[in-house]
Amino acid sequence: MILTTASASAGGAELCLADLVAAGVTGARLDVILGGSGQLADLIRERGLVPQSITPPNRLAQLGDAMTASHFLGRWTTLKRALLTLGAAWSHRRALHRVWHERTPAAVVTLDLKTHLLAVGAIPSASSLIWWMHDDPSIRPLTTPLLRRAVSLASRHPGGFGVVTCSHFVARQVQRALNPPAHVPILPIVNPIDLERLLGEGRHSPSNHTSSWGASSARTAGREVGGDGGSGARVRIGLVATYARWKGHEVFLKALAALPSRVVERVEGVVVGGPIYRNPQSQWSRGELEQLADQLGLGQPGRPSVRFRGHIDNPAKVFDDLDVVVHASTRPEPFGRVVAEALALGLPVVTPGLGGAAEAAGLDRNPGWDQVASQQAYRVHETCVTVPPNDPQALAEALIRLIEDEPLRHRLAQSGPAFARAAFDLSRLPDQWSEAIARVRASARARRRHIDPRFLDSDSCSSSISP
Structure with a gap:
């Protein structure tokens, strides 16, 4: 299982990543790809894991629309910057693609919106793709349509696709803003604290x-x-x-x-x-x-x-x-x-x-x-x-x-x-994540067999998770 983020800083989502590394996932070996060295890398090392750094180009790292896209001029400026960033995004995607395919993990878990988008179509077909959502997608007028399209594409990924959210609030917002197909599980795992x-x-x-x-x-x-x-x-x-x-x-x-x-x-x-x-x-x-x-x-x-x-x-x-x-x-x-x-x-x-x-x-x-x-x-x-x-x-x-x-x-x-x-008991996290991965993989199998995933029971979701 590879946890991947374009960030190198230790914000709230990244601290949750560090907590997951500390807790582990039942039946899985964890690897971490970060967007550079720094405090987050130090936190991961303190928890006994050496992360790999793949630093995104500055133009890609500095792109964002959460605050600048609230009016026409801001949207146009952000859109223009996004178009100029396509080359940098493609270069970073190729670097991630190479590592993901070298390791072929059971699951690739992405933590930020940019990596969510770049991972679609880039991970091995045998790996499950899980977006770990720490953002409300409804507040991003330019990114939300891209995420909605990416969800449609990822929902057909052979290894399975699902969304784990940091709260029930984000789960509701993902459902409303992105409207994923019925077979895509949206699984709230409330952030624990170490x-x-x-x-x-x-x-x-x-x-x-x-x-x-x-x-x-x-x-x-x-x-x-x-x-x-x-x-x-x-x-x-x-x-x-x-x-x-x-x-x-x-x-x-x-x-x-x-x-x-x-x-x-x-x-x-x-x-x-x-x-x-x-x-x-x-x-x-x-x-x-x-x-x-x-x-x-x-x-x-x-x-x-x-x-x-x-x-x-x-x-x-x-x-x-x-x-x-x-x-x-x-x-x-x-x-x-x-x-x-x-x-x-x-x-x-x-x-x-x-x-x-x-x-x-x-x-x-x-x-x-x-x-x-x-x-x-x-x-x-x-x-x-x-x-x-x-x-x-x-x-x-x-x-x-x-x-x-x-x-x-x-x-x-x-x-x-x-x-x-x-x-916020951290001890629940290993089993919660193991069950989430099993649920995503079971949903993919059910889709291939034309079974409504809403009727999956816990036994059909159980599966071993290889690294």
Whole structure:
């Protein structure tokens, strides 16, 4: 089984790849092809596997339409760039084709949209093709028609074709946007978290503190506001995200600027993350965000300070020194890994809960939670606090509540880890992926025999998986 991505950076999807390498797949040997060396390659090596690097040409790596295709000029510019990229795409496809055919794995699993498209017709006929979807295809006006056509072609692949999604939300979006034939299985495998690795490092580690809330209390203790006999410990509120423009940095900074004077000296804002993509149009630069913070007056008298920590390689240490985590994405998340990790570490979370983030926070267990939340500035749930999307004032009100209500922070810090342990258990992953591959191969056999795949039982899906 070969996991293939054009990326070399460690975003959410790539961290899930690293977790799968750590967990393994029952009955399969894993190989990994990455889009270059770097942090992701280091993470794979730490998990005992040496990846192969096939770096895509810069012109291909920098192509993207998620943000630039929302208006006519943006679509035309992106389309023109795509046409100029055809040669680079063909060259990269040939390099992948050569490796895939040399190894002839039981399955080729692709992680990103470009590799999804390039793999169609390029893998051995005996290998199954599985798209591991970590994206909502409906938000990409130019790529979606290509994906829809690719699904039609891949559905006839002799070795079988299927889609594994990182959440039930993405599974629904794939069905709606790509409308695959009935015999193509769409299989949600909710992203697990390597909790042992996450909890074993950083200040939130149980080895450093008796409980997650104990960790939070220990961090805030002693950070008393000086100079005026302040009324409480400083609360560090962090946005943890890549610099993608839809991750809500502007919303977060505006919410900090809207905090009233009574809490300003008890708050420090922290922005954790950085630009990790090779497409500059799709992400902020640090200079742009610092300029926005200056324009909002952050750090000036009467306004909270904000600190930019940059990208941090160790996922566990991302949350060090934070007391509250803000997840402010302005469009639905495919999954929301930051939400899951923060809950596992016992940190209170504020989120719009859009898309897969609702699953990451356990909100989907309560039907109608989003309708209720949309009628209020914020709402407190068992595991988190929700706010309407793209609403700095509502986010500010939720933060005021968490700053001033220490028992609420305590309760959320207690409930998050219990939910995360139950929901994101990495030990389930090997069997889930083994069953997914067997399901794809069984569906291909059923199609050849003209059997409706909806009537396949578990026995007919079972099969051995060779490397």
